[in-house]
Amino acid sequence: MRPRVVYVHGNGNKVRSELLKSQWDRALFGSDMADFSRMAYWAPVRYDTPLPDFRLGPLDGGPAEIEETVASVEFEPPEEFVARTLAEARFEAGGIGPESTPGVGEQKDALVDWLSEMTALADTLAEMEDAGPADRHPLEALPLPATPRKAVFRLLVKHTFKDVHAYFFGGAGKTIRGVVQETLEGLDDAPLAVVGHSLGSIVAYEVLAEQGREVELFTTVGSPLAITEVQDHLAKPPAVPAGVRAWRNASDLRDLVALDHTLRPEYAPPERVTDLLVTNDSHNHHGIAEYLGNPKVREPFQRIFSDVARGQTGCKHDK
Template sequence: MPPAVVYVHGNGNKVRRELLKSQWDTALFGRDMAGATRMAYWAPLRYPEPLPDFRSDPLDGGPEPVEERAASPAPGAPPADRAAPEAPEEFVARTLDEARREAADTGPEVRAGRDGSALAGWLRDMTYLGDTLAHAGERAEPSAELPLEALPLPRAGRTAVFRRLVRHTFKDVHAYFFGGAGPAMREVVSEALDGPADGPLVVIGHSLGSVLAYEVLRELGREVELLITVGSPLAVTEVQDQLARPPAVPAGVAAWRNASDLRDLVALDHTLRPEYGPPERVTDLLVTNDSGNHHGIREYLSQPQVREPVHQLFGHVAHGPG
């Protein structure tokens, strides 16, 4: 019997479910896979309306929408009229305050005794790394010891894109762990896993979606032939501290492939194998993701190291006309 694929999308708002699934299908298979794949679509729990069709998702490295861009300074305005860049420490403090206020508005915390402070270290590390990348782009010859490439934007633009990514990412992460949204988000994944699957099951999680997929599989012990995580923060210590169970390969997962780009600021740590045993079931992959922020899902799904094991499970289905 042919396998089934369950996708779990990542941070931020998305286009409508059917279009999002088709986009992932096209990136992974080259065509829409109809009922062979399904999307665990949790975005409506966090956002009242989906993104308009064909609008680029900024969290996948697309351009920033016009209405969200900062106003440009008037031509000829003196430098003093322009806002000074926000220091990393200020950004961390402000973002934590925003996330805590949002959590207070959405309901009680579901994991008692946790106020989000453990994730502050991750946010701070991401912010400092963003500044490091911005500075690295100014060097004529980047050091061979730092295999990171700066975003293809001027420094101010790179910093703005990065911090915007972190701001949105952290809000959804905070809502999941501390804002009361976790149970409902995991239920969406559980329902998607309960769909028809006469053959092997493949689960693919991106970004925060990889955390959702992992925690649900860890809880349910569902048999999964292949778990693929891309752009995942699961290797980050501050994220591991918030997991309901100690890090380990979910009991029902036969093989786990984890792919990340060294420049992906969400996958701040790139190796799961040291923490998630048994290690023989885990393969960490370093790939090249050339989306604007090196975190885009389509660029991850189009990587041969990600596509090929899925295609092998599908056999001729994956290579049909299309």
């Protein structure tokens, strides 16, 4: 039986399903994978019509072939985002400045300092990747301070990640999970890989945790699953889904959606989880094409799907 890969997209409206799947295929494999891949396309649950072809969602970055579109999209620098979101927090609390809400100024300073440190670490990581492959990086992402992390996460959900709010609190979760479940139907006997981006990583995780189906490789990119405030709302306590043989979690240190970058300490058994610090040079460090195109993300897929990608009729996983 030939392997299959199922994609689960993240926040925001998307281009039509067939084009989105092809974009992910080309980013991950370098070519369209035809019926060897499927897109769990849940955007219609939240949006009446898809984006125009090659129009970027605000969180998606964009593939290299549409650079002119990428360049036209304005992304807010992380430091400016921090300042704006904390200003909104002060306004909603009835304050008019940092002095009126104790600790807000310190929260902003802590976040800006943290973002600067993450940028420096990410630059160092990029230099190491350019120098050649390494089995292990000596870098460890420092956790974002708890108080500002909670403040920013809540504002992210309320004002920016409205699909996350709809998923957890707006009654859309069951329907979105149903799209993923339907996409997985009929693949019970095929060696399976699953990729989840952003909110899609949460949806994929919850479906796999519920089903317990066998998955050779579960890959999450730009995932917020390490954030305590997300874990608090999962249907089951954090753990590697029973059927998942290997879980690879990749994030850029500057990715504000990920915030926390290590799943391994919270999701047992830890030996099945690999946390990867990678560079994502999209404007917001969260773009899906840049994540899927990273060699550390691509390598296990290209190995599993090597025969399929070469256009052969079978592969090493055939029964």
